Amino acid sequence: MDDLLQEFIAETRETLDALSGEIVAWEANPGDRARLDAIFRFVHTVKGSCGFLDLPRLARLSHAAEDVLAAVRSGERAPDRALVNAVLAIVDRIGEIVEAIDAGSPLDDSGEDLLVAALEEGSDEVAQINAALVQRAPARSVRLNxxxxxxxxxxxxxxxxxxxxxxxxxxxxxxxxxxxxxxxxxxxxxxxxxxxxxxxxxxxIDALFSALPRMVRDTAAGLGKSVTLQVDGAEVELDREMIEVLRDPLVHIVRNSIDHGIEPAAERRAAGKRENGRLTVSARQSGNQIIVEIADDGRGIDTERLVRKLVDAGRDERALRALSERQKLALVFEPGLSSKDEVSEVSGRGVGMDVVRAAIEQIGGRVELDSVPGRGLRLQIHVPLTLSIIPTIVVAAGGQRFAVPRQAIEEIVSERNESIRIDHLGTAEVATVRDRRLPLVTLTRQLGMDSISFGETMLAIVNVGEGSYALRVEDVLDNEELVIKPAAPAVMATGLYAGQTLPDSGCPMLLLDCAGIARDAGLHFTRELIAEEIEETAEVESGISALVFIDLDGVRRAVPLALLDRIEQVDANAVRFAAGRLRLTIDGRIVPLVARAEFAESGTGSVLRLKDGEAEIAYAIADAADIVTLPLELVHADTPGPVAAVALVDGEPVELLDPHWLFAAHVAGGAEPDGGPVCLLSGGEQEWMRGFVKPILEAAGYRVTDTLAPGERADVVLTNDEHGAMSDVAAPVVRLRSRRGEAVDGSVYRYDRDGLLSAIASAARKG
Amino acid sequence: MEQLFLIAHVAGRTVAIEAEQVESVVDIGTIIEVPRATGHIRGLAALRSRVVTVIDTIAALGMDRNGREPGRAVITRVDGHHYALLVDTLDDVAPFELQPMAQGIALTGAWRAAGRGLVQRDGEPILVIDLTALVPGQNSANLAHVA
CATH class of the missing domain: 1.10.287 (Helix Hairpins)
Structure with missing residues (x-):
């Protein structure tokens, strides 16, 4: 944070120096829009950085000044002498505070209320406070041009x-x-x-990203939203200058995403989304660019609203309506436009976006928007790669050499390799490399060159961020660090090259733009991160994994995989009827054996070793059949017994063993634990709770019940109801959730046994 | 006012190039092709420790090469990039006075885009061409920006 603070101080100081001229000019001519905009941008940037660095005093001053300047910009207030003076006093004060922070000397905040008050309409006198003389601390680093x-x-x-x-x-x-x-x-x-x-x-770029988690947390908390941040590609290296330029835009965009994009939890629930908003910030190199992507799964940009706002602001409605959807989206960048109706503390009034675009374009970059209403907004900042020395792989195609950025190459394989399979799908070719199916692009063909070699070719597996493809080249020649310079516009216009270089050979060489080639070849990668996740979740929710086996009585039964320790072949001699029941001697221990029919008289038989908590039982089977994912629809047994339910697997009914019953019936002492803490099961899916959770808890020494007997008191309540309130029971509540992943609400994934037990234990202690 | 012009021959025509546009005059060696590049780009060539983009000047002027394979080139710099414009032969650099195009002379196509005026060498009118107009990519770059 110290570095950030130092940078903020240096930056503010520099901007102030540059701004002093603007201030004088504005003072002389308050109607000057360009000067007004420059000062506005300054206070806006200071405000942004302050929230980020937790400098409340500066934030308050800059926010107040920004409000007034925004009013001037929108024409609500006239920039009269008093207003100009008040704003300038605040700008001066910002400078003083910054110097004080740098010097580490205290600066008393008396008079700041007056400064803010002076901004009010009608106040005619500017309170001049006597500026404490602050000495500049000596610089610890040198700022170079x-x-x-x-x-x-x-x-x-x-x-x-x-x-x-x-x-x-x-x-x-x-x-x-x-x-x-x-x-x-x-x-x-x-x-x-x-x-x-x-x-x-x-x-x-980590220098930018490292501050994000804190900022996202604070911003989200300030808005009462919950947002999960994922950061990728922090190791991507960027020109320092670019990092500086990107800092504010990134802050603006992230804040906008949280404030305007991601909906409040209730709205998200109603839209069928997870309560937690997702925000992904990533960086990657692609061709001759670095792409910084900020994606959220919020509501996207409402272009209709954008148009309406601009129409309200006096723009020609017909012209706006005639725009393509893409152009309408770009209206976000219109200066002075607010995409949100209320002004919020966090991201101001959407002014960020025109400032953002101006900053990015200044360094030769561009901003791309991809908004899906209701699904989210993906914003990409493309900045040019000034990085001029990069490691490359030199390949041959059509008798010519080309360089490929090594970063883009995942691996290089020979096409003759046995594990490689090439298939023609219509006009397209597909390479299958170790179960990975990749589109295949032949470089010579893509470049419209004559192929020279008809012999062995190589495949470079290229990753372009959104996906991977196989690039067929004639040979892989070398591994070289090359000084890459930008190629002429007409060369770059092909979209296939990222630059040119002059290697040791003295022959110029082109650096291929792998992403450009993929585009040119018409490859489309689905990059719907959110869609992927929904699928994943669906899979998890579709049921639990279970082993289907043929029982000794010939019936197909299933047991949850979570219970199954292993399947073992045991000798019939190891099975004895002793002390009133069948027991199996195995690994030097005796465990209860459950057999639904006669166990083999001689020879060997298969047993399932089921473990739950501390106890273990063996279950004799005829044969293991398959591992399946059980459907959600289970027909539950009417009475408790060894079978909990019947499920339909591949059109055949399969009986699902009731682990609870098995353990209760067959583990000595496990059936009626008493005196232990009482755990009350609540919520839906009673069968599941009874069948799966209860045995675990009982094995851990809890008394588990569905309903409390009169006078009985629960020590802990376990529920799989993710949202419901437990107002009627005065005991700590442990919630189960059906999705895997990081817990944000303190709930426990329902198949996370250890997590469940420790959550119950700590809750029971509290209760 | 007289200024310096380089007199060159391209596609059998004599042309004059403002000396200010000319960084150097070189013999071009091996040309590495730029597959799929448009705009009369012959390829890339090495010039000392620098890579230059080679422009097929004859094609850029919409003329027929007639089997000519120019080996000399005029190096010019446009927007920070170096270009080698291939020419048949080069005469000399001499001071001339730039005159406006004579009335009624109708240039077409690329010649019209490149033509800047006339100079007179011993009574022979020579067309002054602007090398920048022959360098592709400027317009398309602007278009890309607009789009």
């Missing part, structure tokens, strides 16, 4: 190329070994220096 770094970088690139040329010219010639040694030394130095220079410019 980016131009200087640029020149250093391009000088470095040229040096690498000159070194390459030198070594190429010396190669083959009869050279004095001393010269060769000197060249080698130079090469090593150049390589070192190149790394260093690259590092001076590059920074992991």
């Amino acid at each position: 980016v131009d200087l770094l640029d020149r250093m970088m391009s000088g470095m690139s040229d040096m690498v190329l000159a070194r390459n040329e030198l070594s190429r010219r010396l190669r083959g010639a009869d050279v004095d070994p001393q010269i060769e040694a000197a060249l080698e030394r130079m090469s090593a130095t150049v390589a070192d220096l190149r790394d260093t220079v690259t590092r001076t410019r590059m920074q992991k």
Whole structure:
């Protein structure tokens, strides 16, 4: 956080320096819109950073100034002398506070109320507070002009190329070994220096991402929403300059997502979404760009509302209606537009988006929106890759060499490899690499070149973020770190190349844009993260996994896999009728054996070893049949017994064993535990609770019941009702949830035995 | 006012190029193709430690190459990128006065886009061309921005 604070201070100081001219100009001419916008942006940015850095005083001042400036922008207030003075006093005060923070010296906040009050309409006097003289702390780091770094970088690139040329010219010639040694030394130095220079410019995007979890949490909490953040690609390296430029836009976008995008829990529930909003922030390199993606599963952008707002603001409705959906979406970037009706503390009034776009475009980037109403908004920031030295794989196609970014390549396999299968599906080709089915793109064909080699070809498995495909090349030649420079616009316009380079060979080479080639080849990857998850959840909810077996009496029965420790072959001699029941001697222990018919007289037989909690029983079977996922619809048995329910598996009825009954009936002492803490089962799916949970709890020493006897008191309540209130029982409640994944509400996944037991135990202690 | 012009021959025509546009004049060696590139791009060539984009000037002017395979090129810099425009031969650099295009001369196609005026060399009128107009990608880049 210290780094962030330092950066904030340095940045604010610099902006203030730059702004001083604007302020004077605005003072001279309050009607000047451009000056107004510049000052507005400044206070807006300060406000954003303050919330982020937890600087409430600055936040209050900047928020107040922003409100007034917004009113001026929308024409609600006239920028009269008093207003201008009041705003300038606040800007000055911001500068003082920033200096005070930097110096670590206290600055008393008296007079700040007056400053804020002076902004009010009708107040005519600006309270001039005597500014405490604050000394600037000496800088701990040097801020360099980016131009200087640029020149250093391009000088470095040229040096690498000159070194390459030198070594190429010396190669083959009869050279004095001393010269060769000197060249080698130079090469090593150049390589070192190149790394260093690259590092001076590059920074992991983690510098941006690391602050997100806290910010998301605070923002969401402030709005009473719950949001799960997922961050990917924090290790992607980006130009420091880009990191700086991206900081504010990222904050704006994330806040907008939480504030405007993600709906309140109740609304989400009504829409059939999980209560927790999901926010994914990721970074990846794609071709000659870095893509920072912010995706939420909120309500998306309501273009209809955008249009209405603009119409209300006096825009031509006909022209707006005539826009394509895509263009309507882009209206979000219109300056001064609020996509939300109320102004909120968190993201202000949507002013962020025009500022965001301006900032990104300033560095040659662009912002792309992909909104699905009701499903979410995906916002991609594309920033150009100025990173100029990248590791590549050199491949051959059509008698020419091409470089492919090594980062994009997952693996390289020979097409002749036995585990590779190539199939033609209509006009498309598909490569199956170890059970992975990948679209296949032939580079020579895609580039419209004549294929030179008809022999063995190689497949490079390329990942382009959204998905992977196999790129067929004629050969893989080399592994080289190359200085990549942007190619001419007409070359880039093909969409197939990410840049050009001059390797040691002295022959120019093109760097392929793998994502561009995929696009060109018409590959479409589904990147519906949310859809995938729904499927996954559906699968989990469709039932539990169970082993289907043929019982000794020939009936097909099933037992939940969770109970099954293993299937074992046992000798008939190990089974004895002793102390009133069948017992199996196994692993030096005696366990109760359940057999629904005669166990084999001699030879061997199969047993299921079922474990639940502490106890173990063996269940003799004729044969194991299959592992299936049981359907949700179970026909429950009318009376308690060894069979809990009947399920339909592949059109055949299968009896589901009742683990509870089995353990209760066959484990000594396990049937009637008393004196233990009382656990009350509540909620729906009573059979499931009785059949699956009860034995676990009883084995752990709890007395488990559905209904409390008069006068009985529950120590803990276990429910699978995810939302219902337990107002009638005065005991701690443990909730089960049917979805796997991280618990946010303190609930326990219903097949997480350890989690369940520990939750019950700690709740029972409390009760 | 006179300024310096480089006199070159392209597709059998004599043309004049403002010396300010010319960074150097070189012999082009191996040209590496840029598959699928449009806009009369012949390919890439190495020029010392730099990569230049080679433009087929004859094609860019909409002329027939007639089997000519120019080996010389004029290097120019447009928007930070270096381009080599292939020419048949090069004469000399000399000062001329740029005159407006004579009345009634109707240039068509690429010539019209590139033509900037005339210079007179010993009574021979020579068309002044703007190399920037022959470099592809400028317009399309703008279009992409708009879209």
